[in-house]
Amino acid sequence: MSKTAYRRKAILSRIHKALNAFYLLQKIDWEYDIEESLRKILGLALEEIELDGEKAIERALIIVKSPEGENLEIKAGWKTQDADLSFSHTVVQETFERGEAILCENAKDDPRFMNAESLKQLETLSLIAVPMHSENRPVGVFYVESESAGNVFNSNDLEFLQEFAQTITPFVKFGITHQGHVREIRKLKEEAVGRYDMGNIIGRSEAITGVFELVRIAAEVDRTVLITGESGSGKELIANAIHHNGPRKTEPFIVVDCSGLSEHLLESELFGHLKGAFTGANNEKMGAFEEADGGTIFLDEIKDSSRSLQQKLRRVLQEGELRRVGENKSRKVDVRVICATNEDLAKRVQSGDFIQDLYYRINKFPIHIPALAERREDIPLLVAHFLRLMDQAEPREDSTEVTPETMDTLVHHDWSENNIRQLRNTVELARDLAEGELIDLPVLDRVFRIQCGENPESLYHRPPGDLGMPAGHLVNIHSNRFKSLLEKEPGVEENGKR
Structure with a gap:
């Protein structure tokens, strides 16, 4: 083994031990900060690195793709200020797409990227972009650059930084994977809090x-x-x-x-x-x-x-x-x-x-x-809520509506067997059985018959004008309500005769 190879192996071994020690002390919970963790990984690793000719890495970034896979995101920076997070999108994107490292000894005059607007806007003189792979899948890109003439990178540096990227990739992947878990946990918690919020x-x-x-x-x-x-x-x-x-x-x-x-x-x-x-x-x-x-x-x-x-x-x-x-x-x-x-x-x-x-x-x-019997005025709100949930889960061209007569029947129905659960089951089945976007009395009648265990075939053999709703399923109109309805009908006497 050459002296250079031995030195590189020793450096990478120190980096690996430092990162192992770091992760043993890491607090991994659902408040986990991926960017802070990767910044520490990058810092620990780069403090140990030594390039030939005492060259220095002036800036370094770990860049990944967004969860949607559309945009490039900086996950960690070394020797950068908050506003100093620029990089060549052209070079990094090509590194992702080709899965191969790119060395630009002189970025300004590199014929491969003469038309790259992102490089024209940077003060970068020399740069290296190395893909990080795990199990043949891209994890991210390790990106380093220099603005000084004394720190121009060469093929030896590229080879070493490829080995370096390979060393830190498992730790970066662990952090990114855990971030995905944390994101899912946070989403579930937010959904749970939203679902059980008082407003729901x-x-x-x-x-x-x-x-x-x-x-x-x-x-x-x-x-x-x-x-x-x-x-x-x-x-x-x-x-x-x-x-x-x-x-x-x-x-x-x-x-x-x-x-x-x-x-x-x-x-x-x-x-x-x-x-x-x-x-x-x-x-x-x-x-x-x-x-x-x-x-x-x-x-x-x-x-x-x-x-x-x-x-x-x-x-x-x-x-x-x-x-x-x-x-x-x-x-x-x-x-x-x-x-x-x-x-x-x-x-x-x-x-x-x-x-x-x-x-x-x-x-x-x-x-x-x-019980629902004690809060019948809430039934229209509950019905609308259940229909809205179904419309979201199983979208149709138009939202489902309930005729006033059907809603009146639902409001006055006896739900004591299973209350809100019973009402929800009825509304969901009615929406499934409705041929259009309207739940009317015949549809509700069919639902009640099915729930009673009656053969649905009998639904199609009723006498004309017979809704066929079993006793107890029609609206129970109290005497005072019936009287008020009669009083609104012109020509109807108190005893109900014309």
Whole structure:
């Protein structure tokens, strides 16, 4: 090995060790700053580099393509000022496209780039652009330049800087890859915050605006919350809103449905278990409380938990600690607990099915979600919201509309079986079945019949003029409303006769 080759190998080894040490100390989280990280990589690496003839690299950049692949972006600069981030776009673009390094010993007189406007505007005398590849894919371009006559680059410098770029590429790629993950995480978090923002809980009725105010307060205080309401009334949406508008919003939000699992499976789901703790426990498992550490756990249908499990839940709330199934030691957790139920837990306490002390611990901040029957004036808003979501997800030439008669039917329909979820399913199916962009009574009639399990074929064999809507599906017009309608009709007497 020649003396020059040995020296280069030693320099690159020092650079590799320095970058390894740097990454071991890096804090990698979703607040990760890719540009700051790459600046440090470039600085650490270039402080170690030595070119032949004691030449100096006066400026250096790491340049990548934007996520869309259209524009060139500077991700890091060395010996640059904020305003000193210019470079030859022509040279860098060609380096990307050809995947080959470019050396311009005299950039001003290089016949390859005589017409390059970007070079004409620079004071650059000599430059090198080296592609950075990983797994045969472009990562970026390492770009160096000089303005001084004593620092003109040559083919030896090009060879060394190619080896240098190869050394730093894995670290640059790691940073760029992590930036992509961070970007995705931030996007998801922003979507989650937007989705569960107070403005996305639909309604203007007095019944629901009172809930909004309670949710706002609950988000600000770190109390255990008990959300009550009928099935499908939106309890999980409210729990999400509390979490995503509070101080724990950047931490996990974990949902556990207490109604769908047996006692032993639910205990394992909540608290985790050790390997071999029970038959089938082939691996150690972290429970939902540990997953939610620092954030919020939402226990849906808490009423369905056994008394034995209720005792363990009480311990978590009281002591802030738990034990995995099969474990003797306790583990500390910091979790906000939000519970929900569609039944009156006070009655369960009276019957002995629910531990009184646990009830008081989870009922520190009660929020009751009104059923749709208590907020019928919000139904047109909800219908419009669901249609808007469908129009966005599955665009049509024109937005879907609902006839006034159909909306009136929806407003007065009995939604007690599943409330908002039931209404949403009805609206979505009606939009699917509507032949045009209008949902009218025949379409709604067909939806109700399908939901009742009636053979859709029977829909096409009704007597003329028969809408065929089953009892209970038509609007229930109260006597005072019917009377007011009659009074508006000319020539109609109070008893309804002409």
